[in-house]
Amino acid sequence: MASSDIHVKELDKRASGQSFEVILSDKPSAGKSSREEFPLSPPKKKDLSLEEIQKKLEAAEERRKLHEAEVLKQLAEKREHEKEVLQKAIEENNNFSKMAEEKLTSKMEANKENREAQLQAKLERLREKDKKLEEDRKST
Numbered sequence: 759m760a761s762s763d764i765h766v767k768e769l770d771k772r773a774s775g776q777s778f779e780v781i782l783s784d785k786p787s788a789g790k791s792s793r794e795e796f797p798l799s800p801p802k803k804k805d806l807s808l809e810e811i812q813k814k815l816e817a818a819e820e821r822r823k824l825h826e827a828e829v830l831k832q833l834a835e836k837r838e839h840e841k842e843v844l845q846k847a848i849e850e851n852n853n854f855s856k857m858a859e860e861k862l863t864s865k866m867e868a869n870k871e872n873r874e875a876q877l878q879a880k881l882e883r884l885r886e887k888d889k890k891l892e893e894d895r896k897s898t
Contacts, residue, residue, distance in 0.1 A: 765781040806814075 763783045765783070767779045767781065768776065769779050770777040
């Protein structure tokens with residue numbers, strides 16, 4: 759790039775520093791015009807034949823069907839996973855209920871046995887007291 763292509767314009771000069779604006783010229787480079795580098799309109803497309811349009815439509819329909827099948831597959835997998843999770847939750851709930859019931863039953867049986875043992879012990883003490891009282895009556 760030649761020095762004639764650059765223009766420097768001083769914008770601000772302060773004690774803290776200076777600022778400049780560097781302007782590059784708009785000359786075309788290597789024989790290309792600016793319109794060739796940056797076209798204003800998109801390049802023209804060739805006219806499509808009916809057969810080509812039909813092929814594109816069929817390809818689009820096939821892509822749509824494949825996408826729909828994939829979405830349905832994902833939904834089916836999601837539903838299956840939800841069923842498995844629900845089944846597992848029900849099973850765990852049932853197991854918890856069984857364990858709680860067994861624990862409660864064993865506690866109730868232990869309480870019943872303990873109560874019966876305490877009752878038998880009280881009855882035995884009462885019998886011993888009765889025996890002692892009978893012996894005291896006979897001796898007096």
